[in-house]
Amino acid sequence: MAAALLVALFVIVSVIDDGKGWTFWFEQLRNGLTTGSIYALIALGYTMVYGVLRMINFAHGEVFMIGAFAGWVTLTEVFGGDGMATALIAPAIIVAMLVAAIASASAVLVIERIAYRPLRHAPRLAPLISAIGVSIFLQHLFLRLTDGLSKQYPRIFPQGPGESIDIYITEIKYIELFLIGSSIAMMLTLYLFVQRTRVGTSMRAVAEDQEVAALMGINVDRIILMTFLIGAALAGVAGVMYGLWVYFIRGTMGFLPGIKAFTAAVLGGIGNVPGAMVGGFLIGLAESVGREQLNTLLNPALTWALGWAGADGLGLGNEWKDVVAFVVLILVLLFRPTGIFGEVVGKRA
Amino acid sequence: MRERLRNAPLLRPVIEALSIAKERAERGYGSVPNTLRLLLLAALLIAVPFYENPLGGGVVFDDRWLSVFRLVGLYIMLGIGLNIVVGYAGLLDLGYVAFFATGAYAYALLASPASPAIDFPIEDVPWLFWAMLPIALVVGAFTGVLLGLPVLPLRGDYLAIVTLGFGEIIRLFLINKDDWTGGSQGLYGIRAPPLPDVPLLNITELKSTALTEWYLFIVVGVFLVAFCAGRLRDSRIGRAWEAIREDEDVASAMGVDIVKYKLLAFAMGAAIGSFGGTIFASFQGSAIPEDFNLLVSINVVAIVVIGGMGSTPGVVVGALILIGIPDFLRFKEASDLLGLLDPIVPFADTHNWAEDLRNNRFIVFGALLVIVMVLRPVGILPSSRRKLEFAAPVDEAAI
Numbered sequence: 035m036a037a038a039l040l041v042a043l044f045v046i047v048s049v050i051d052d053g054k055g056w057t058f059w060f061e062q063l064r065n066g067l068t069t070g071s072i073y074a075l076i077a078l079g080y081t082m083v084y085g086v087l088r089m090i091n092f093a094h095g096e097v098f099m100i101g102a103f104a105g106w107v108t109l110t111e112v113f114g115g116d117g118m119a120t121a122l123i124a125p126a127i128i129v130a131m132l133v134a135a136i137a138s139a140s141a142v143l144v145i146e147r148i149a150y151r152p153l154r155h156a157p158r159l160a161p162l163i164s165a166i167g168v169s170i171f172l173q174h175l176f177l178r179l180t181d182g183l184s185k186q187y188p189r190i191f192p193q194g195p196g197e198s199i200d201i202y203i204t205e206i207k208y209i210e211l212f213l214i215g216s217s218i219a220m221m222l223t224l225y226l227f228v229q230r231t232r233v234g235t236s237m238r239a240v241a242e243d244q245e246v247a248a249l250m251g252i253n254v255d256r257i258i259l260m261t262f263l264i265g266a267a268l269a270g271v272a273g274v275m276y277g278l279w280v281y282f283i284r285g286t287m288g289f290l291p292g293i294k295a296f297t298a299a300v301l302g303g304i305g306n307v308p309g310a311m312v313g314g315f316l317i318g319l320a321e322s323v324g325r326e327q328l329n330t331l332l333n334p335a336l337t338w339a340l341g342w343a344g345a346d347g348l349g350l351g352n353e354w355k356d357v358v359a360f361v362v363l364i365l366v367l368l369f370r371p372t373g374i375f376g377e378v379v380g381k382r383a
Numbered sequence: 384m385r386e387r388l389r390n391a392p393l394l395r396p397v398i399e400a401l402s403i404a405k406e407r408a409e410r411g412y413g414s415v416p417n418t419l420r421l422l423l424l425a426a427l428l429i430a431v432p433f434y435e436n437p438l439g440g441g442v443v444f445d446d447r448w449l450s451v452f453r454l455v456g457l458y459i460m461l462g463i464g465l466n467i468v469v470g471y472a473g474l475l476d477l478g479y480v481a482f483f484a485t486g487a488y489a490y491a492l493l494a495s496p497a498s499p500a501i502d503f504p505i506e507d508v509p510w511l512f513w514a515m516l517p518i519a520l521v522v523g524a525f526t527g528v529l530l531g532l533p534v535l536p537l538r539g540d541y542l543a544i545v546t547l548g549f550g551e552i553i554r555l556f557l558i559n560k561d562d563w564t565g566g567s568q569g570l571y572g573i574r575a576p577p578l579p580d581v582p583l584l585n586i587t588e589l590k591s592t593a594l595t596e597w598y599l600f601i602v603v604g605v606f607l608v609a610f611c612a613g614r615l616r617d618s619r620i621g622r623a624w625e626a627i628r629e630d631e632d633v634a635s636a637m638g639v640d641i642v643k644y645k646l647l648a649f650a651m652g653a654a655i656g657s658f659g660g661t662i663f664a665s666f667q668g669s670a671i672p673e674d675f676n677l678l679v680s681i682n683v684v685a686i687v688v689i690g691g692m693g694s695t696p697g698v699v700v701g702a703l704i705l706i707g708i709p710d711f712l713r714f715k716e717a718s719d720l721l722g723l724l725d726p727i728v729p730f731a732d733t734h735n736w737a738e739d740l741r742n743n744r745f746i747v748f749g750a751l752l753v754i755v756m757v758l759r760p761v762g763i764l765p766s767s768r769r770k771l772e773f774a775a776p777v778d779e780a781a782i
Binding site: 089166167169170 | 549752757
């Protein structure tokens with residue numbers, strides 16, 4: 035399914051290719067897949083929590099941000115940052131990811147206990163506002179701790195010449211290979227965990243019907259907490275990956291990836307684990323490939339529509355890539371609220 | 384049977400209205416004293432700039448206070464507007480800033496000398512601001528319908544996220560469409576509307592007449608908006624909104640035109656938001672994209688929710704807490720007041736608590752949202768109707 039969609043997208047792209055050539059599109063594709071793998075990891079947290087609680091964890095983007103900062107501290111303070119010895123790079127990344135996962139999970143442990151659990155039976159808006167509160171609190175706490183500045187991840191992957199490896203059809207950077215590969219590995223593990231283990235089965239039971247699950251002897255509170263923790267750990271790892279990929283992190287960095295990952299979760303069908311993974315990759319691709327095409331496709335139409343105002347279309351620059359996710363979200367919710375794989379959402383409230 | 388009738392969501396308003404009427408009749412008063420109370424309140428508020436300090440030293444509330452009150456008043460207006468959407472109709476709109484920006488830019492496009500839309504010096508037209516107010520209402524309502532249309536089928540959290548997206552898109556649009564909006568520089572140099580020089584208002588040197596007039600204008604505006612919102616709530620339209628809020632499917636089955644009333648709610652809320660935007664652009668003298676970020680939307684939603692959804696007094700309390708206090712912390716009085724804590728708090732000799740609080744106001748704001756929600760999920764001053772609802776045991780909690 036996913037592969038088919040990717041191929042379809044790729045075919046569409048190549049059909050409307052306006053002379054930019056294959057190298058360009060392969061670059062967009064790699065970009066999209068790499069960003070998408072990060073979105074997919076974040077999206078899993080949204081989708082799993084939504085599955086068991088029917089609640090959107092608005093502070094999930096900040097959990098992701100905490101992971102990025104935890105990883106940054108580990109890489110720079112413990113492993114020496116930019117001047118890291120080559121032999122240390124692999125263990126450093128693994129340790130940083132573990133630390134990030136633990137930091138994010140502990141953060142969500144506290145958040146869930148303080149801000150969400152007391153509101154589980156409150157009117158529906160209350161947990162939402164509370165989550166927004168947590169989100170603002172954490173954003174500005176970290177902005178405060180960093181004096182409002184961005185922090186830079188060490189550039190430990192090869193840069194410039196020798197940064198890529200030839201895989202016959204195209205060249206791919208080591209970091210891209212690493213990010214895509216490790217996120218796919220984590221997602222497969224998670225999928226097996228949810229499908230095969232006892233805890234995973236309990237999670238699916240709680241998602242299906244909390245009361246019946248409780249009657250079957252499942253400790254619902256514990257399972258909900260587990261779900262939060264796993265989602266947070268994945269988001270934390272995603273934070274480190276984001277840092278390694280984009281370099282700059284700051285207190286407010288969680289907002290946009292959070293929204294996009296949420297869109298990915300809805301696109302894949304919220305509550306559905308494989309859906310979130312596919313959704314993540316698709317959003318990543320839509321951003322990198324879609325924006326390029328949007329210009330070519332939309333501009334004539336917009337120029338025509340806005341012609342009376344003397345405008346020349348919207349001229350979508352790079353900053354418009356952030357809008358793509360919102361547009362996709364609105365379109366999905368309007369035309370296929372079930373997402374690609376999921377159940378009907380959007381109307382439930 | 385009787386019990387079941389009492390619990391039916393659609394009958395609840397009727398039963399409650401009857402019981403209130405009964406209670407009023409028993410206590411021997413109708414609605415007149417209520418009006419009188421409001422008039423008294425209005426008189427007190429209008430007199431605020433003129434309070435003399437009994438200890439001497441001029442007026443109690445000088446320019447600084449009036450500008451804080453002006454901002455609080457503006458946010459009360461916005462809160463009342465959003466309350467129509469969120470509180471009355473139950474549509475969680477996290478992109479309210481879009482309408483605020485619409486109003487501000489609509490006015491700025493005409494009144495700013497930096498505006499690329501108009502190439503004659505329209506800023507010299509003295510009545511432009513006053514003419515713009517009704518236009519802002521119309522433009523706002525139109526934008527409300529425009530943004531409301533695509534989200535008609537959405538509810539709850541989904542509506543929240545999509546509207547949040549709209550708010551962000553508007554800001555990106557304002558920054559990027561720089562041949563219309565002046566980009567991130569915004570449209571500046573909007574002249575304050577020339578106000579009549581009323582000698583009566585010019586009481587001390589401590590106060591500028593303009594601020595006093597602004598303050599009075601905002602007070603009148605707040606009362607006007609609150610009055611309209613109250614009338615809407617108690618009308619057939621308001622009851623339709625309430626029905627939609629309680630249960631959209633049942634409301635639709637009872638013949639409430641969902642599309643019409645949802646759009647009407649969006650339009651009304653947006654009109655007031657846009658009205659506020661025009662006022663904001665006017666007293667700010669500019670319209671800059673950064674003034675219209677997500678935090679504005681969240682502020683207004685927080686005012687509504689912390690105050691108590693659907694309740695106008697709640698909005699006032701919410702705005703005073705969330706807008707008034709952070710601004711008050713800038714004053715020397717705030718430092719003095721919080722300085723009183725120094726003896727109790729260790730290591731506080733050289734500390735300026737007010738400044739600390741102000742610098743960390745967003746952290747405090749976030750924490751405050753969580754605390755209020757956990758302690759009082761219905762808000763500080765919930766509307767009487769809502770109080771009844773939340774007291775009733777509900778398993779499928781209403782929005």
